[in-house]
Amino acid sequence: xxxxxxSSRYLVKRTGEKVFLECVQDMDHENMFxxxxxxxxxLRLIYFSYDVKMKEKGDIPEGYSVSRExxxxxxxxxxxxxxxxxSMYLCASSQIAGISYNEQFFGPGTRLTVL
Amino acid sequence: DQQxxxxxxxxxxQEGRISILNCDYTNSMxxxxxxxxxxxxxxxxxxxxxxxxxxxxxxxxxxxxxNKSAKHLSLHIVPSQPGDSAVxxxxxxxxxxxxxxxxxxxxxxxxxxxx
Numbered sequence: 056x057x058x059x060x061x062s063s064r065y066l067v068k069r070t071g072e073k074v075f076l077e078c079v080q081d082m083d084h085e086n087m088f089x090x091x092x093x094x095x096x097x098l099r100l101i102y103f104s105y106d107v108k109m110k111e112k113g114d115i116p117e118g119y120s121v122s123r124e125x126x127x128x129x130x131x132x133x134x135x136x137x138x139x140x141x142s143m144y145l146c147a148s149s150q151i152a153g154i155s156y157n158e159q160f161f162g163p164g165t166r167l168t169v170l
Numbered sequence: 171d172q173q174x175x176x177x178x179x180x181x182x183x184q185e186g187r188i189s190i191l192n193c194d195y196t197n198s199m200x201x202x203x204x205x206x207x208x209x210x211x212x213x214x215x216x217x218x219x220x221x222x223x224x225x226x227x228x229x230x231x232x233x234x235x236x237n238k239s240a241k242h243l244s245l246h247i248v249p250s251q252p253g254d255s256a257v258x259x260x261x262x263x264x265x266x267x268x269x270x271x272x273x274x275x276x277x278x279x280x281x282x283x284x285x
Binding site for chain 2: 059064088090095096097098099100103111113145147158159160161162163164166
């Protein structure tokens with residue numbers, strides 16, 4: 056079974072702090088993704104990576120950066136946390152995409168609160 | 171710009187009856203569609219998918235129908251069970267994104283199945 060793990064389930068940080076969210080997958084997937092989920096807004100893509108050291112901006116990259124130094128690990132960085140970044144953060148991974156196989160496997164999520 | 175739309179934020183169904191969750195999309199480049207199920211405090215889990223070359227895919231109690239001309243898909247759950255109570259996300263993928271790997275998610279429909 057694919058397993059995607061996230062470093063923390065719950066995190067509380069203060070405004071202005073630098074925050075690191077870590078994600079690890081154990082299925083040798085090429086693609087990794089970071090989403091945030093907010094009530095009434097669904098899942099919105101922040102960044103994704105299709106290879107080591109490669110990254111692409113998603114729909115809402117402002118205020119975030121990412122790092123992928125190893126294939127299995129994808130980090131989301133909040134350079135200076137703000138209260139509007141309070142959210143549920145979800146990491147996902149998938150195999151290299153063919154047209155018919157794009158299933159993403161999600162981690163359990165990190166509930167981040169910025170005070 | 172929301173390219174995948176789930177216009178019903180919530181749905182309540184009696185146990186044993188059919189649940190029908192709807193999803194519309196605007197981008198004709200989407201060619202693969204997925205449904206995810208999400209319980210509170212957990213990551214989304216893949217439920218069922220359909221390729222644009224098909225109009226129906228069935229897996230046990232779950233059936234997804236695709237109407238390409240109407241850019242509409244629906245998820246049918248028969249019979250509905252209380253354990254099906256969750257938020258359901260519709261997602262679509264296609265080559266409109268730079269990498270073709272990312273999914274576009276709807277805002278979700280919260281299904282409540284009552285005994």
